[in-house]
């Protein structure tokens with residue numbers, strides 16, 4: 032029987048569409064052309080829906096809303112055809128004790144755990160669900176989860192609420208778990224950006240399910256297949272950067288011509304994320320289509336990159352031959368600034384920004400020597 | 408007397424516990440407890456005032472746009488920019504239109520529908536439509552897989568579900584369509600602002616860049632899809648649900664005071680001259696009073712802060728952000744909350760009689776103020792709803808759960824009617840040679856700025872004081888501080904607490920009606 036006459040293992044998809052879908056997923060997770068077969072086989076072999084629990088800790092729900100914008104697959108395909116979304120406070124029908132029941136049942140049945148939002152270490156009671164504090168929930172259920180994925184910069188690094196003076200002591204889930212009284216060597220895959228990107232989550236889940244292991248991670252716990260390149264490496268305005276064509280003030284002629292945002296504060300050169308590649312909202316757009324990058328996928332970016340309106344210091348602007356055009360005294364953390372400047376000088380000279388390509392190794396990562404993505 | 412605690416309240420933004428006392432099948436008393444705190448007002452002190460909007464939009468990932476807008480406006484006013492170029496106004500309106508379109512769809516279907524639509528019951532529906540059959544098959548596959556999913560463990564057997572299996576199936580299909588429709592609204596946002604949630608094109612002083620013609624055309628195309636959905640799917644669904652659940656009009660009355668700062672600026676950018684005008688209604692009287700966000704008051708006797716965070720002071724005058732958290736009230740046991748029980752501060756407004764009173768905010772407040780002010784679109788749509796449920800000439804029935812549900816949809820329709828116009832106006836301005844969209848604020852200014860502009864769930868105001876290139880005081884009073892206020896220092900309940908009183912509870916182990924009342928506030 033030819034392939035396309037067999038029923039599709041994914042409900043609602045034709046056999047042909049299923050195979051197309053498998054190669055798309057394989058490309059997304061960097062599994063290559065052979066991987067497509069492997070992806071298809073793995074999905075066919077799965078007799079049950081993978082169970083996913085989505086928890087909300089200190090968050091704004093933006094990551095959940097971003098998941099609703101996912102297109103690969105769409106949320107409807109995801110929750111009806113791909114997974115059993117056992118627990119998600121924004122979408123689930125039950126509330127209160129009945130919701131808690133779903134939570135417990137899911138872990139008993141073997142669940143992957145996605146966490147949105149940070150864990151407060153200074154005021155543990157600043158986030159509670161059913162009367163239980165987030166940290167206690169994390170510690171109790173980490174050992175029961177098949178894998179833990181932190182979605183969005185809050186769950187990865189604490190994000191905005193960790194900005195000085197960090198009133199609640201907000202931390203990333205992994206850092207909190209590995210901290211005092213937690214679970215030594217706890218492993219959490221970080222998918223930072225603010226919000227976290229729904230397509231990244233789907234790709235990572237598929238990767239874990241299909242490959243049966245966690246993807247290779249960088250120093251900040253981010254999968255290299257997604258976070259191997261800087262925004263600047265892949266930016267559509269890069270030619271203007273090289274040509275020394277800059278937006279000098281919002282709304283000026285340069286901005287209408289969509290020149291480079293570096294001088295009005297773009298943090299693209301210091302930021303590792305696939306935004307330019309998988310873009311946002313069904314690939315409609317991405318940040319730099321509209322304004323300067325804030326560096327939201329980097330640990331501690333609010334503190335390190337502030338003021339967001341000012342340019343990153345010590346970045347050699349090509350048109351001015353390596354002279355730092357905007358060498359104004361900013362409070363950028365030295366570790367980022369210095370390492371980054373050296374990195375960029377090298378790249379400018381060689382005319383290439385990134386040697387490893389999209390699935391490159393950690394070596395080309397300027398911050399690779401920075402130890403772990405944990406809280407300072 | 409029975410104590411019922413629901414924690415977490417699901418299908419909302421944020422973290423909420425509701426505690427009620429049920430007596431003779433009705434709620435006798437109620438307490439709401441927000442169980443999340445992050446400390447925005449603390450870490451937003453001492454930052455670059457040009458950046459506040461980046462921080463502020465992370466207050467709420469469901470409604471980041473109005474936070475960004477209020478924050479940028481408060482900061483630019485503090486730095487001496489009184490109004491932004493007209494193109495910036497148009498783009499801000501366009502972004503708010505996408506926010507309102509998406510948010511209304513999200514609320515009506517994803518957060519609210521399961522209170523009225525019995526999803527497992529669709530398996531009993533008779534249909535020959537292949538698309539509907541496919542949905543049935545998918546839900547069946549989930550239901551019979553033996554694995555727990557997002558529909559499991561709910562009170563589907565509750566007698567409060569009255570729709571036919573076929574109606575349930577149609578509405579479930581619309582639920583799935585709604586996911587696509589809200590995506591379209593957010594794609595319209597993204598093409599102008601980079602992405603949604605968390606936009607990139609706001610700036611203190613205007614916007615970062617003027618959209619170009621292809622951007623605007625894409626925006627118009629996407630918002631066309633949203634308009635069609637609100638008109639042809641959401642509107643009839645509202646009328647169907649309102650017709651099937653007449654008891655919606657009979658409870659959830661609330662505090663009877665309504666407040667809106669208004670939203671969607673007209674040319675000239677005067678707060679009293681908005682598409683949805685600014686105003687207050689007190690004591691249920693159909694008369695609109697002038698209101699001013701500078702006059703909001705905060706109380707903290709029942710909130711997890713020291714008293715100098717409240718005591719009836721204005722947002723700029725409250726003291727240090729001293730936290731006084733000593734645990735949540737017990738879930739088990741007979742005790743009801745006393746003392747401090749909420750992370751939310753109680754916002755109050757001085758009534759014409761000079762008393763600080765709780766105010767309900769949100770679409771119902773906006774629609775009532777606009778209706779009483781004679782806003783013609785509002786009158787047209789509200790009358791249509793009233794006629795459809797046989798209540799012509801009785802706008803007072805809207806002061807109920809029904810009114811809150813209907814007002815969201817009315818607001819969404821008016822918003823979608825205008826979105827295209829703002830896009831066309833922007834293109835016309837650009838064609839006429841006006842490309843200004845940004846005024847550089849004076850970073851070194853010393854001053855104060857206040858912005859009051861409603862978010863989808865209601866009145867939102869930001870307060871920013873700057874000196875020497877830094878914020879020296881930052882405050883935000885979001886809709887939660889009004890609607891989800893705990894009791895104030897005088898012991899008066901907040902609007903959600905008050906609206907819960909009198910809500911019938913058929914079975915305290917399945918408190919579906921409580922969810923319905925709470926959800927009408929879109930907490």
Ligand code: SF4
Nearest residue numbers: 093183184185225226
């Ligand atoms: S990462 Fe951003 S969008 Fe996600 S919860 Fe945190 S602040 Fe919200």
Ligand code: SF4
Nearest residue numbers: 263266291292297299
């Ligand atoms: S500085 Fe920013 S806008 Fe300019 S090329 Fe780099 S990433 Fe793109």
